[in-house]
Amino acid sequence: MQAPLAKRIWDAIAAPFDGWLMAFLAGIFVMSMLVLFSASNQSWHKIDNKLVYTIMALTVMWIMANARPQTVMNFAPPLYAAGVLLLVGVELFGITVNGSTRWLNLGIVRIQPSEIMKTALPMMVAWYFQKYESTLNWRHYLVAVALIAVPGALVLKQPDLGTAVLIMGAGFFVLFFAGLSWKIIIGGLVAFLASLPVVWNLLHDYQRRRVLTLIDPMQDPLGDGYHIIQSMIAIGSGGPWGKGWLNGSQTHLDYIPERTTDFIFAVYSEEFGLAGNLLLLALYLGVITRGMLITARAQTLYGRLLAGAITLSFFVYVFVNMGMVAGILPVVGVPLPFMSYGGTATVSLAVALGMLMSIGNTKR
């Protein structure tokens, strides 16, 4: 009788998880542990922490995957409202680190409300469209734009350009899947390009330098270009097959900045080479493909809008981080999903993927 019981328990635990997604994530997890151990100069302490984060992430993912999307959906407005309030709180009482105010001290814990918004905003917009599904007209699109613009502006003001773009991007993806007219999308794109000179003037000094550095890092190889050059050297010198685990000279001679967090991909690239990079890209593409399939099969408008936005956001994180490390995008603080070291990002991504799984679990 032992075996059937154990199997029943296993089934109960495994049931809400999406098999395909879990397989791809497991692959990413193995690579991330290997590279973290190397990048942290073999710190078991960091490995321990990462294990704790992973267990936390699996727990919240399981909870979210178990919850019915229709139930979770109802939390969108209060969550969104709380997120906006917290962002206003940051504006008023936030903790300033390195010139930008992103954290809020709640006595027991310090939180970064913009992190909540990454999930709360697409939920809110999707909820809104679901609510008015049968009567949708252009006014609803206007309201949706306002829903996106308010938190976006608050985060922009901290200032945290990277996160603001990610948040607004997530909101825009919902609009896109909700059927925002192509004319507006293309018109908006043109308007954006036309306004670039104005935006340039609004950028902070350090942000402008990052863009200039991208265009020509060799301008100032020991100044702003230093990190990008060193990280490109790391990737390039990794070659087709890599220098081998724990053998990255760029990594271990301290040339790579933030090498356990935002730049961890440079360490990975150096040690595992092009082969490793393509494997990791394939794993991420697997997650994205599965996400798109779930989106295509989603039953409700809310489900398909949110699933689509989550999948596209996931892609954006991957692309922006890798693009930054590979020197084709400016340096913005975006972690590489499930690879970069850090509890908040891991757990909030797990929440999003858990919701994606629960949408996938809701059969027609």
Add this chain to the structure above:
Amino acid sequence: MHRPTRLKDAQAEESQFQLRLVIAYGFMVLMLLTLAARFIWLQVMQYEHFATLAQNNSISLVPVQPNRGLIMDRNGVVLAQNHAAYTLEITPAKMADMEATIKALGGLVDITPRDERRFRKFLSESKDFEPVPLKLRLSEDEAARIAANAWRFPGVEVKARLFRDYPYKELTSHVLGYIGRINQRDQQKLEEDDKLANYRGATHIGKLGLEAVYEAELHGTNGFEEVETDAGGRAVRSLRRTPPIHGNNLKLALDIRLQEVADKLFGQRRGALVAIDPQTGGVLAFVSKPGFDPNLFIDGIDSTSWKSLNEDWQKPLVNRAVRGLYPPGSTFKPFMAMAALQSGAIGPYDLRPAPGYFTLPGSSHQFRDSNPRGNGMVNISKAIAVSSDTFFYRVAWDMGIDRIHPLVGQFGLGQKTGIDLDGEASGVLPSKEWKEKRFARFKPEVRRWYPADVVSVGIGQGFNAYTPLQMANATAILAADGKVFKPHLVQEITQAGSGKIRLVEPRPVRTLAFRPELYQHVKDGMVAVMRPGGTAARLAAGLTYTMAGKTGTAQVVQIKQGAKYNAAALAEQYRDHSWFIAFAPVEAPRIAIAVIVENAGFGAASAAPIARAVSDFALTGKVPAELQGKMMTMPQPAPAGDKHDASAAR
């Protein structure tokens, strides 16, 4: 713009959605392929180029250490400073044969067995690519000899480093603490606090005392230097430098001269003294005797010195001022008197008999008075002046512990004061709940609070146990008529770069809820202590200002019923502790003092003269006769003017 306000055709809507999905997916795949192309470009087409760059990567980022902030006394006398010296350092990762190298180096400079032992200890605690010091504080000569032979020893470097130095040694040991080499525990802690980056290349960290508490202020922020290195990893040329931000300087409320006077007055005796400015909470003197030389700990203490310090029965490593718990004896009475007056258990002018002993109704147990003949009829001020035990036995009995505890607790007794030092003990102001908890593992008869327990509490014996700092703090609160300040050692923090000064605000934490007129009655009693008929009348001779005090004698062992206390018959460590608390001038107090001398008997005999001399120096600048010409902080017997040391400026 014309748009259908209602999408009637579900089929069309569905196909439009699926189309967008395909477009989005195609876009994502395309972008990931772009990334893949970029990787192929970098890792295949440009591989040779980048591999060469990595091979010749000759630019490394070297952390530049900030100078640790100085610690100064209130007059700018430097108590913790840095001086530059050369060290001989070895990077294990660059070493082919460590033993041979050490041997060869021994031919150039003198490497003692102690140096070698210490080196091996550091070696086991550090990572392979971190330089480990083999010999500290090389002479100019030795440094030059190594430099001339550097080519023979790859991985061996002579570095100029800053060393910490505490010029006043034992005088400041329990205040400043010390810094020491960063060990694995520190490393772990820094990693958890996410401060590791700022400690790259750093070797030392505050371990104890102010050096530890104010580590974040004192350490500063790392700078970086980008240097071109040769094939052996030696720096050839500096390319760019981000200067470090040096640590902030601390200015204490403490006066080092007063500290020395207090310290020297103890002589070879054990004990503690804390002096506080009642108007600010600033700590003017903070002594725990014996002390130790903090310089011993900076570069790893050798085992003989450690053993002798650690196993010394006098426990020089224990900070008695914040960790030593002693029954306060009769110095408790002024606070007990405040509680009694506030509770209404006795009026300020009420007379009570103060006979030679006190018995509880229905019991034959005698609670004896230190004066076997008794003191006749006394009011509360007189009871303090003559230190009547029976008066306070009765008051305590009348009040009961439930009324005593909250009122005496107002003076911060039995609680941490919150001073800026680690490891403060909270002490014990007894209560029913406390006894229940303290003896939780014992039988109910032991745990229970007996009405008779309160009697000895009334005179500061029984379960009472406080730190000298708590007693000084309580005295300061009493002196300031109930204004409570958080006692603090650091008074100002000066930003290294800008010279901006941050004051540690002397903010009153609260004002006690005692009726304001009550303080005067208790103070009158404490003034009378130093007048003819008082327990410390002898001490008042030659006072040029007004002083209020209270003697105390804390029992170390219980004396049997009917037996007499005989100091000569008791081994030294069982003799009574001598206490004195005082403040002056009475009208506008500027100093509040608590002194305890361990195993020194009656309070007026040992502790009170120290308090008097410290108060004299603080208020009039008079150096005690026996210390004239022996003060290291005052080469010549100097007047009490402010002394601004040139060395304070960096």
